[in-house]
Amino acid sequence: MDTHIFNIHDVVLFMTMIECVLLALFQWALPVTTKRLASALLIGFLLITGIQSLCILVLWNDAVHISTFFDLHIVPYLLTFAVLAKGPALFFYVLSLTQHSFVLKRKYLTHLAPVAAAWLCLVFFAIDSDDLRWRSATATATSQQVVNYLWHATKAVPFMYGIAAVFVIHRYYSKLKEQYSSIPSSEPSWLSVLTIGFSLSWAFSIFVHIGAQFLSAELSDWLGISENYLIFILINGLFTYSLAYAHNVQTTKAEEVTKAPTEDRPDESAIRKVKSGMEEQQLFLEHNLNIEEFSTRIDLPVRDVSGVINKHFGTNFFEFMNSYRVDEAKRLLADPASKDMTILDILLQAGFNSKSAFHRFFKRLVGMSPSEYRKQALQATKAA
The missing domain is CATH 1.10.10.60 (Homeodomain-like)
Structure with a gap:
């Protein structure tokens, strides 16, 4: 009776997962606003983050089971999808909030190319959860190298999209000054803080990933766990921002409309x-x-x-x-x-x-x- 399934760190992951689902449902139930696409993208980002938390919990906690097939074969696909899609989800959420008449286009599906490439690697090299945790008894040198590349990609890709989102907000500030005479400081600054926060958390994830080769296992684990706490805080901040400010954010027109003559x-x-x-x-x-x-x-x-x-x-x-x-x-x-x-x-x-x-x-x-x-x-x- 003294065996514990969850430690406090796993509870944070579990709470993040449940909260993401509840916040997504709450966002969906809100009255329809003019920013429908932004609301849909926020729901997508929340659900993706929830999926990531679930997969991390199942992958690294041996006491958490859904089913043998799911744990071993489905989790790698869900995890790579969630980690590689969260960056584009945040990026397009920022675009939909700040750009007037922003619409998703078919060409934007190319942003899921890293997910498709990761899934092809999972299929071709028959990589399962044990391989991702480096616990497979049948892993080859090639499959281990592929797993290393997959982990590298899951750390680097979100960070690149985070930097792109920060750049979008920087340009957004410039365009606001070209198109408006009054700019409420609280609205864009909150969006900037949250976007930079997610970017820094993903940068921190890269640091932990690289540092694991030089730091002790215990310190690496603690650093990796601390990222889960940061994500939990940022998710709450993002949802609070969406309720308080997102519907009033000033949008900017396309540059072609306002660009000065040559x-x-x-x-x-x-x-x-x-x-x-x-x-x-x-x-x-x-x-x-x-x-x-x-x-x-x-x-x-x-x-x-x-x-x-x-x-x-x-x-x-x-x-x-x-x-x-x-x-x-x-x-x-x-x-x-x-x-x-x-x-x-x-x-x-x-x-x-x-x-x-x-x-x-x-x-x-x-x-x-x-x-x-x-x-x-x-x-x-x-x-x-």
């Missing part, structure tokens, strides 16, 4: 229209204005607006709009008639909708805080 010098009439929109219509005062709305209001194609802002003014739409908002805030702060307005009132009236963004921009462009600027400006006015 001419060196923008047309003078286009420059006048952009200036008119800012100086006469004062469109920068409108909260959450994006480049498409701005182009419509000044009757100028988006590409031409981008060309004027990028090449004539040497900046992006985000910086361009907020520089005008800072100038308006400076005017209000220096105006004795506005001395009873709070800083919050002023930043909202100037077109900002984020206190942190306002203070960041103001200090960077003016060199002091809004309160300091107001104090100096009003003192100078009084002295005059």
Whole structure:
């Protein structure tokens, strides 16, 4: 009666598996939103992670059995699928959240090529769970080498997709600044933190895999086990993010739609229209204005607006709009008639909708805080 089937580390794997299934069901049961594909990809990523946890549990815990055939012959296929498909699942989830009208295309099936290659190796060399654990009495030198290559691939492939996802988010930040005048900091930053977190966990897995050749068996086991805890934490973070922020994430248009023209010098009439929109219509005062709305209001194609802002003014739409908002805030702060307005009132009236963004921009462009600027400006006015 003193025999334990699970230790605390196996409990974490079991909890991860169960939680992934429950979270996937919960995500599926949520009301339909505009980001259906993102929701479906998140469900897929959760289920893939759950399958991976199940397979690791069955593979390495001798006390856990489903059936002899399943444990010995099915687990290798499920495990290689889960480990090699989790990277593409996260990558496409990030794409579906950040890109406007993103759709899955048939050509994307090529991202499952590593899974197909791994399965061919499993079939051709008749590799089973004992081979994966290096416990087979009939293993040949060739099959052992293939197993080594399979483990190398299962560590390297997810990490490469993690890096690709981080790169997508980096480009996403740049595109947001080309297309939006206000960017909520919490939404993309959370996505960035989680994506980097998964990438680092997969990098850590590579480190443990390589380090196992030089470290003691006990230390290698502890390092490998710690990855399971990290994945458990990241899965919870990813689901929490999807509930709190994913439905509000700003998407970006395709680069072809907003890319500035290739001419060196923008047309003078286009420059006048952009200036008119800012100086006469004062469109920068409108909260959450994006480049498409701005182009419509000044009757100028988006590409031409981008060309004027990028090449004539040497900046992006985000910086361009907020520089005008800072100038308006400076005017209000220096105006004795506005001395009873709070800083919050002023930043909202100037077109900002984020206190942190306002203070960041103001200090960077003016060199002091809004309160300091107001104090100096009003003192100078009084002295005059």
